[in-house]
Each structure stands twice: as structure tokens, then as C-alpha cells.
Amino acid sequence: DVKVTQSSRYLVKRTGEKVFLECVQDMDHENMFWYRQDPGLGLRLIYFSYDVKMKEKGDIPEGYSVSREKKERFSLILESASTNQTSMYLCASSFGRRVNYGYTFGSGTRLTVV
């Protein structure tokens, strides 16, 4: 089975800090995604990547950046954390360009910015 591992389950950071959220998948998937989940809003796509060193903006990229230096690792960066970035962050991966098989998600990182 594909495993998507997010480095932290819970994080507490101060306003203005630079925050790194790490995600690693172990099944050689080409595609990786970062979502944030907020009550009543579902899952909203922040950034995604179809290949190493490639990235594309999702629906809500403002305040975030990403890095994909290796195929298995996709990092989400909050350059200067703000309280409105307090949320659950979910990483996902998938095989190929077809989304028919769905995405495999990590367990999530709950980030609190104080």
C-alpha cells in the first residue's frame, strides 16, 4: 500500500515565523498535492506538483510556497506565518496524470499559529 507520511501531527508556531511542512511518499508517485482543511470549507488545493522541480498554484496559493527537489518529497512553506493560516494541512499523492484512481492522503498536520 502507498504510504504518505507527514512529518508532524501537531505544530504550534508564532506569527511571522517561517514554517516548513514536510511530506514523503514511498510508492514513486509522480503527483503530489497540498490541501488545507477548514470546517465547512472542505479541502482546498494550495499547490501541486506533477514532477520534480515542477509546481503549480492551486486555488489558494497566497502566503504559501512549495519545494519539490526529490520525487518522493513535497514541502509546503509558510514564509511568514499568520493566524489565518491556522488549519489542518493534508498532503496527497497519486500515480500518473489520470485522477481516476484517486489520491492517497497523509494523516495531516494540525498547525496552530499564535
Place this chain on the structure above:
Amino acid sequence: GQQLNQSPQSMFIQEGEDVSMNCTSSSIFNTWLWYKQDPGEGPVLLIALYKAGELTSNGRLTAQFGITRKDSFLNISASIPSDVGIYFCAGSARQLTFGSGTQLTVLP
């Protein structure tokens, strides 16, 4: 981005009852997916639908891909306590677009 309307937002049901939830979109999708999220975990894929009109079952779960390709529903029969969680629909175009989720509570 594209919008999916998922309803209901929450449901409280007695153990043993059947459950129905649905999603509608203003856009056509090629694939509909249903996910379940247990508390403190990421969403897990339950059912994938690939063709308009398709009806697919997975144990007590049944889902259908609407004929217009703009809607889908999920039914759960004879609910049990472990059915508790958030259920998300997702439609596939370029990337997956997710509904806002249905929070299901099963009362003993």
C-alpha cells in the same frame, strides 16, 4: 475553482438506519470519488465512479454517477458506530475538487 455542493452538512442517525448524501456541481466531471475521513486522520478512498449512470457498491456502501455527470450520491445501509466520520465527494477534471463534507454521527 469549480464548486461542489455537498449535502447535508451533518447528520445524526440511529444505529441501523440507512444514510444518503449527495453532491451537485455546475460543471461536468469525468470521475466521481467518495472519501471518508476518520477523526484525526486523512481521507481514505471508498468508491470511485468512472461512467455516467454507473452504480457501484462496496459492502454496505452504494454510490452512483449521475446521468448528467454533474451529480453523485452515496448511500450507507444499516449504519454502525464505526461509520462515524466526515464523508467527502470529489469530482475529477484536471485535479480533484472536493465537496465541503458531510459529518455523520451514529447514535447507539
